[in-house]
Amino acid sequence: MRTSIKPQAITTGEPAGIGPEVSVKAAWKSPSPVILVGDRDMLLAEARRLGLPEPPAQVSFHHVPLAETPVPGKLSLKNAAYVIETLAAAHRLCADGTAGAVVTAPVQKSILIEAGFRFTGHTEFFAEAAGVPRVVMMLVSSPRRDALKVALATTHLPLRSVPDAITPALLDEVLSILKRELQVSYAIPHPTIAVAGLNPHAGENGHMGTEEITVISPALERARDGSADIIGPLPADTIFVPGKMEKWDAVLCMYHDQGLPTLKHVGFAEGVNVTLGLPYVRTSVDHGTALDIAGRGIADARSMTAALELAHTLAKNRDSRMA
The missing domain is CATH 3.40.718.10 (Isopropylmalate Dehydrogenase)
Incomplete structure (x- = not known):
C-alpha cells in the first residue's frame, strides 16, 4: 500500500x-x-x-x-x-x-x-x-483520531444572516462533504455525525423556531443513505455534554459561535482548523x-x-x- x-x-x-x-x-x-x-x-x-x-x-x-x-x-x-x-x-x-x-x-x-x-x-x-464551489470548515481539538471534531454549516457570517443562509442545498452539500471526508481522510468507514439545531432547544417542536422542522430535519433524512449514522437535530446546549459527545465522530453546528467555544475550551493549545472538500x-x-x-x-x-x-x-x- x-x-x-x-x-x-x-x-x-x-x-x-x-x-x-x-x-x-x-x-x-x-x-x-x-x-x-x-x-x-x-x-x-x-x-x-x-x-x-x-x-x-x-x-x-x-x-x-x-x-x-x-x-x-x-x-x-x-x-x-x-x-x-x-x-x-x-x-x-x-x-x-x-x-x-x-x-x-x-x-x-x-x-x-x-x-x-x-x-x-x-x-x-x-x-x-x-x-x-463548496468547502466545509471543521475544527478539531487535537490531531488524534478520537479528537472532538466540529464542522460548521456556515462560517463568517453576521448572526442575523445565518437563518437565511441555512438552505436545503447548503445542508445537502455540507453533509455530503462531511461524510465523505470522515470516510476518506479520517478513515472512518461508517461515521456517526450529530447535528445541532439552529434554535434554542432545537426549536422546541416549532415553538422557538421552525427551521428544524422545515429545513434541517428533511436534510438529515436525505443524508441517511446508509453510509453514516446521522443524529439530530439536537439542542446545541446539550450536544457537547460529556458522555454524549464521545459517541460522535463529528458534530455539525449551524454557525460559528454555536460550536467553536466548546471546541476551543476542550483543545485550544492543540486545536486545528481543517478545510474539507478541497x-x-x-x-x-x-x-x-x-x-x-x-x-x-x-x-x-x-x-x-x-x-x-x-x-x-x-x-x-x-x-x-x-x-
Whole structure:
C-alpha cells in the first residue's frame, strides 16, 4: 500500500505576527518533510533569533520575497501582496503534486482587505483557488483520531444572516462533504455525525423556531443513505455534554459561535482548523497573529505542530484510499 511521502507546504502567515515564529519552530521539529513558503532570508533570520541550528534535512524553502522588512507587531500594507502570494504559491505546489498538503499560519484579514484584496479567510481563498464551489470548515481539538471534531454549516457570517443562509442545498452539500471526508481522510468507514439545531432547544417542536422542522430535519433524512449514522437535530446546549459527545465522530453546528467555544475550551493549545472538500489536504493553526507578542520568541507552536501532524495523517489516509 502506498503512503504519502510528499512534503507539506507551510504558509508562514502575516510577517509582522507570530506566523514565522511558530512555522519555524514546528518545521525544525517536524518528523516529515516540509516546505516553508515565505521569504527565505526572513525565516532563516527568525530561526537564528530563536537560537535554532541550521535548517534540518527535512526543511526546504519556496522563496517569496517580502516587499519590505517587517517590524514585529506593526502591520504594513506593503506586505499584503506578499501574504496573498504565499497562499497562491502553496496552492500551486499542491495542485501540481509537489506538496501533499498545505498548512497555514495565521494572517491578518484587516490589512489584506485594507490593501484592496477581497479576502474573507483561508477557507474561502483555497476553495476559490481550487475551483471548488463548496468547502466545509471543521475544527478539531487535537490531531488524534478520537479528537472532538466540529464542522460548521456556515462560517463568517453576521448572526442575523445565518437563518437565511441555512438552505436545503447548503445542508445537502455540507453533509455530503462531511461524510465523505470522515470516510476518506479520517478513515472512518461508517461515521456517526450529530447535528445541532439552529434554535434554542432545537426549536422546541416549532415553538422557538421552525427551521428544524422545515429545513434541517428533511436534510438529515436525505443524508441517511446508509453510509453514516446521522443524529439530530439536537439542542446545541446539550450536544457537547460529556458522555454524549464521545459517541460522535463529528458534530455539525449551524454557525460559528454555536460550536467553536466548546471546541476551543476542550483543545485550544492543540486545536486545528481543517478545510474539507478541497482536492488536497489543508490544515491551519487555530489562533490569530498575536501581534502583541510577535518578535518576543514566546509564541506557543503546539497548534502549528498539531496542524502539521494532522495534515500528514490525513494525506496518508487519502493516498492509501486512492492506492
